[in-house]
Amino acid sequence: MNPTPNSLKDKKPFVLWFDQISLKDIPLVGGKNASLGEMYSHLSSKGIKVPNGFATTAEAYRFFLSENRLEEEIKELLSGLDPHDLENLRDRGRKIRALIIDSPMPKELENEIINAYANLNKEAKQQAVDVAVRSSATAEDLPGASFAGQQETYLNVRGKDNLLHSIKKCFASLFTDRAISYRSDMGFEHTKVALSVGVQRMVRSDLACSGVMFSIDTESGFRNAVLINSSYGLGENIVQGIVNPDEFYVFKPTLMQGFQPILQKRLGGKEMKLVYDIGGEKIVKNVPVPPEERKKFSLSDEEILTLAKWACIVEEHYSQLHGRFTPMDMEWAKDGLSGELFMLQARPETVHGGKARNVLEFYRLKGTGPVLIEGRSVGEKIVHGKIKVIKSIQQIDRFEPGEILVTEKTDPDWEPIMKKAKAIVTNRGGRTCHAAIVSRELGVPAIVGTERGTEVLKDGMIVTVSCAEGEVGKVYNGEIPFEIEKVNLENIPRPRTKIMMNVGNPEEAFDLSFLPNDGVGLAREEFILTNYVRIHPMALVHFDQLKEGEDKKKIIEMTEIYPRKTDFFVEKLSEGIGMIAAAFYPKDVIVRLSDFKTNEYANLIGGQDFEPIERNPMIGFRGASRYYNPRYQEGFALECQAIRKARETFGLFNIKIMIPVVRTVEEGKKVIAEMEKNGLKKGEKGLEIYMMCEIPSNVILAEEFCEIFDGFSIGSNDLTQLVLGVDRDSEIVASLYDERNEAVKRMISSVIKTAKQKQKKIGICGEAPSNYPEFAEFLVKEGIDSLSLSADVVIKTTLNILELEKNLFQSS
Known part of the structure; x- marks a missing residue:
């Protein structure tokens, strides 16, 4: 234990060391310092490094006010305050802060602080150690009462005089405009909130x-x-x-x-x-x-x-x-001198920590329009509103409630108008910047890091701010119509038939995981390749052979930080697959290998140099036929490496693999052999390999396919096309395309029966059961194991299937 300048038995201490503090001491040292003490005392043994330090107590703060007779003056200055009158708020806050900073530090308190600082120097074997001086209000960082950064922090403070002055500035920061406004809105009495100051050795980050x-x-x-x-x-x-x-x-x-x-x-x-x-x-x-x-x-x-x-470790402890x-x-922070990592702060997350997701809200645009600016989305809402560009804190009086705030960045001084905003757009910042944190707490959509928002967006513009399209937030010109779907998740039982999801976008996976589901029946690689990877794998394998041009320049730029260009493909694809598999872990996530057609592969960067031109790509060089063919074999090896990384490096063994467009049994065997050559052996580490059932030959030879695959997923779109001989991309014959046609249903019935006889899994990942309730009824009656659906129909179809099963199996 560090030395304490006074006896705890005689009086309440003015200074406590971190190893004397725990979470129960929030009333004494505030949330920040109590948390530091908790970690320093209890988690150091578990490998977490916390820089040592000490805290002045709430008693020290009250002693400072009492000795300088400041309480009554502060009460008088705050009497009758209207926190929404910003000019008046500024004037009163400025006067209180000046009172505190101009008052002398009482000698008794000064001695304890200086003695503690001397001991910190002694421990560090330095004459004057650099410290961070952080405010910790005694009502701060409690659940439901934690706006980001209410009081001040001072870094790189050295020497006793600078330390004492910084502590007084921290005391004064209890009365910044934002802190006064915050307490008024939260219902805290100003005089009942005290301030502790943490003094902690600086990490040379x-x-x-x-x-x-x-x-x-x-x-x-x-x-x-x-x-x-x-x-x-x-x-x-x-x-x-x-x-x-x-x-x-x-x-x-x-x-x-x-x-x-x-x-x-x-x-x-x-x-x-x-x-x-x-x-x-x-x-x-x-x-x-x-x-x-x-x-x-x-x-x-x-x-x-x-x-x-x-x-x-911290989360488990708290x-x-x-x-x-x-x-x-x-x-x-990471110390640049020692290379060590340190934990500087820990507090409960206040937005999602206590929130139950019994009711889900889904915002969906019902139209489109010109996109004015893009950035990182915060939240999942869509709003319409009028733009107000505020370029400095001096202009915040111009802001009207219900407008969309557009600015360079925000800090705690902006909170009075952030509370009035319908949405927030900033030029700078990531998803953990001040604007993002506060907008989440307020439940207001925000788009951060737009870079040019204050240039592009003009006062008075009517726009649609959309944070409902994944990671990229968009500001559209004009009022784009949207809808809000509310889903109550309470008391929805699970049907016998598994309801799985079709998922392609990794950015939506965490959100979609909250829907009632039995896993992912179809995780499409195509979306990941188009949006995350963007480069044709063969262009990376044979980069040196690429002709000079824009594609080659793009590849150089995109892969610059990777030791080998092919590492880019493996990392990006494994990340995309991994995000989806993690979201639904430990439920099955069935990843379908790339199923682009040649004209679609050609659209990838560098793709035109490696793809043939086909008259009918729909039934050409796609699916299984590519994977063992020398034209794509090396590219397929990269796909295998990515899946293997997601399974074996990430530990996501819930990933299963599905092969599309397997025309013959012999072709199926070739692909399985090619996968094994690339480290993906069927049955090893629980690896299951499925095939799409989407060609008449798959149904006719289902028994033979059962011998080499673990199961089937019926692709009703392609199966209908090939059974009826209808090009599903042709609008001329579109009226003939119908999954409910008796010929299609007989094919599906046949393959389900064969799979059941051979004790193989069988599901469907086409749109038919979502579009046609009678088709879903047909599948359930046939005994299909699972339906894999697009997310927007999961709830509706689940309820339909529950009712259907109730009628079918009520005698069971």
């Missing part, structure tokens, strides 16, 4: 990197992911939205089993870094990051995994303390 971390997905509330944001320099830039940071997702369940499930690595701009301003007046300053550093990730894979493990699931919001 100015020479490395730092960031924030959540043990839950901040957008969807998905519990099994850790989200890490990282940027060079001190961490304030991320919170303030000055930089677009690197972003990493890690999957918690398999991480704690010893796997390395980094589901996503997204390179941020990291344009600036906050560093010590040695000899300067401002203590810290922002400097540009060299271009070559911006193109690198700020954390290694090992560091990402270490931080994610810490997040899991969940046990609170007796309920408690996701955490954390700050961390």
Whole structure:
């Protein structure tokens, strides 16, 4: 234990060391410092490093006010305050802060602080150690009462005089305009909130990197992911939205089993870094990051995994303390001198932590229009509104309730008008910046990191702000119509027939996982290849043979940070597959290998050099025929590597594989052999391999196919096309295309019967059971194992199937 300057038995202490503090001391040292003490005392033994320090207590703050006779003056200045009169609020706050800063530090309190600082210097074996001086209000960081950054933090403070002055500035920050407004809105009495100040050894992250971390997905509330944001320099830039940071997702369940499930690595701009301003007046300053550093990730894979493990340990500890699931919001830093990682802060996440998702809301656009600007979406809502561009804090009086706030970035001073905004759009910031955090708490959609929002969007414009289209948020010109579907999930039983989902977009997977489901019956690689990878795999394998041109330039730019160009393909595809498989873990996720047609493969970057021109690509070089053919064999090897990484590196053994367009039994055997050659052996580590049943030969030879595959998924779209001889892309003969045709139904009935006899799984992933209730009834009567549906019809079809099964099996 660190030495304490006074006896706890004699009087309430003015200073406590971190190892004397735990979470029960929130009334004494506030949420931030209590949490630091809790981690320092209880989690150091589990490998989490917390820089040592001490905290002044609420008693110290009250002693300071009492000795300087400030309480009555502060009460008088706040009497009759209207927090929405911003000019009056500013005037009163300024006067109170001046009173505090101009008052002397009482000698008794000063001595205790200076003695504690001397002991911190002694421990560090330095004459004057650099410290961070952080405010911790005693009503802050409690569930339901935690806006980001209500009081001030001062970094790189050195020497006793600077320390004492910084502590007084922290005391004064209890009366910033934003803090006064916040307490008024939350119903806290100003005089009943005290302030503790944490004094903690600085981590030299100015020479490395730092960031924030959540043990839950901040957008969807998905519990099994850790989200890490990282940027060079001190961490304030991320919170303030000055930089677009690197972003990493890690999957918690398999991480704690010893796997390395980094589901996503997204390179941020990291344009600036906050560093010590040695000899300067401002203590810290922002400097540009060299271009070559911006193109690198700020954390290694090992560091990402270490931080994610810490997040899991912290979350488990706080969940046990609170007796309920408690996701955490954390700050961390890497010391550039020692290379060590440190945890700087941990507090309960306040948006999703206590939220039950019994009712889901789905916002959907019902039209389209010109997209004015794009950025990172925060939330999932859509709103219409009028733009108001506010370029500085001095202009906030111009903002009217219900307008859409457009600005460079926000900080806590902006909160009075953020509460009035219908939506928020910023030029800068990532998904953990101040604007993002506050908009989530307010339930207001936001689009951050647009870069040019304040230039493109003009006062008075009527726009549609959409955060309902995945990760990319869009501002449309005009009022685009939209709908809101509310789904009550309480008391929906599971039908006998499994209801699975068709999922292609990894960005939607966490959200979709909340729908009642039995897993993913069709995870399409095509969406991932089109939107994540974008480059033809053979163009990466044979990059040197590509002719010079725009495609080659794009490939160089996109793969610049990868040791080998093919690593880009494997990483991006494995991340996309991994996000979907993690979202539904441990339920089955059946990944269908790439099923582009030649004209679609040709649209990928570099694709035209490797794809033949076919008259009818629909029944040409697609599916299984590609995978063992020398034209694509090396590209298929990369697909296999990506799936193997998602299974064996990420630990997502719930991934199954499905092969499309298997025309003959011999072709099926060739593909299985090709997969085994690339490390995906049927039956090994639980690997199941299915085939699409979408060609008449699949039905006719179903018994033979059963000998080599674990099951079937009926592709009713292609099967209907080939049974009836109707091109499903032709509008001229579209009226003849109908899955309910008796010929199609007989084929489906036959293959279900064969699969049942051979004890193989069989499902369907076409749209027919969603579109036609009578077709779903037919499938259930035939005894199909599962229906895999698009997300928008899952609830409706589940209810229909439940009613159908009730009528069919009521005698059971």
